[in-house]
Amino acid sequence: MQPPYKIMFLFGTRAEVLKLAPIIRLMQQNPANWQPVLVATGNSQLLNDTLAYLDFQIDFSVDSSNVTSINEVELLSQLLHNLNNVINAGQPDMILVAGDATTSLAASLISFYHHISLGHVEAGLRTYEQYSPFPDEMHRRLTDNLADLYFAPTTSARDNLLQEHHPAKRIYVTGNTSIDSVKHNLQEDFTHPLLQSISADHRILLMTMRRTDNLGAPMKRVFHTMRDIVETNNNLDLIFPVYPHPEEESLANDILGDHNRIHLIAPLNHHDFLNIAARSSILLTDSGGLQEEAPALHRPLLLLRDETERQEAVSLGGVKIVGTDPTTIQQAVFELLNDEKKYRQMELAEVPFGDGHASEKILKIVEKYLSQQ
Structure with a gap:
């Protein structure tokens, strides 16, 4: 040929x-x-x-x-x-x-x-x-x-x-190929109106959640937990790009809305998302792609699922499985916010995806x- x-x-x-x-x-x-x-x-x-x-x-x-x-x-x-x-x-x-x-x-x-x-x-x-x-x-x-x-x-x-x-x-x-995209998109002098609206001394939690098997009760548990975490930590902001699904949009507005340190936004383009993720303290997701990107961004990731097909990132320490249990999520976030050694271990974990x-x-x-x- x-x-x-x-x-x-x-x-x-x-x-x-x-x-x-x-x-x-x-x-x-x-x-x-x-x-x-x-x-x-x-x-x-x-x-x-x-x-x-x-x-x-x-x-x-x-x-x-x-x-x-x-x-x-x-x-x-x-x-x-x-x-x-x-x-x-x-x-x-x-x-x-x-x-x-x-x-x-x-x-x-x-x-x-x-x-x-x-x-x-x-x-x-x-x-x-x-x-x-x-x-x-x-x-x-x-x-x-x-x-x-x-x-x-x-x-x-x-x-x-x-x-x-x-x-x-x-x-x-x-x-x-997700790592190819990370290297292509990271921008050292990146700015964004959303980041500029957040106090410079605040730490950012960036969350994505969109799997259909998490709709309903699991998503409610996670949203209530994240609101509790933000309300009990005055120097935290949560950014949540809301997936355009009627049930997710309704739950996000009902549970996470009307809080000045919780930012419900439309999905970002990939360039902006990666650069905001790189400037966040902790990432939380139930997706697959972010499990690959987080170690390349050197950001700890908490996985809102009970298992993963990307076990390498867990084994090397860059990703921690927390599921949708409120206590497990709260403990994991608290540990990363307050234990510098643990945070550094996850932040510096080896990148397994190329x-x-x-x-x-x-x-x-x-x-x-x-x-x-």
């Missing part, structure tokens, strides 16, 4: 496009070798804002707007139907997907049926709990079962793949693979 190689990228969420963005940017810089084809499988305002921020032009848009409820079966069925048409129109040499969203699973099935090579960015992450996180764990495993190239972020992810008998010659430890050159490594592997086809 000869260049330029036509690589189709599929994404339906903000997290997916952010993971793939560093690879897409490198391809766009070398049109003689690469022809990236961008396929959006979602139409949320958050995804559209992210695409606009990245200045990415979509080649194909798969409309899934008529799926009115959170129903993975309906969504998967619709994606398979629509992506079949996209593949026929786009005729890619390879498909690249990232992570564990429904898009990745649909793309892996479509690539299999069309005999198109599939590369899985961020392959091999596991909790080995079938329903936790749901449905992410099984999406990732099934995608790996159909992939041709595995871009594992860590040696642990590689070992998971080897243990499952995936071919060793197709597994590459590349690091995670050196910021994952995208370059992935492109070299893909180029070698396709040149031999």
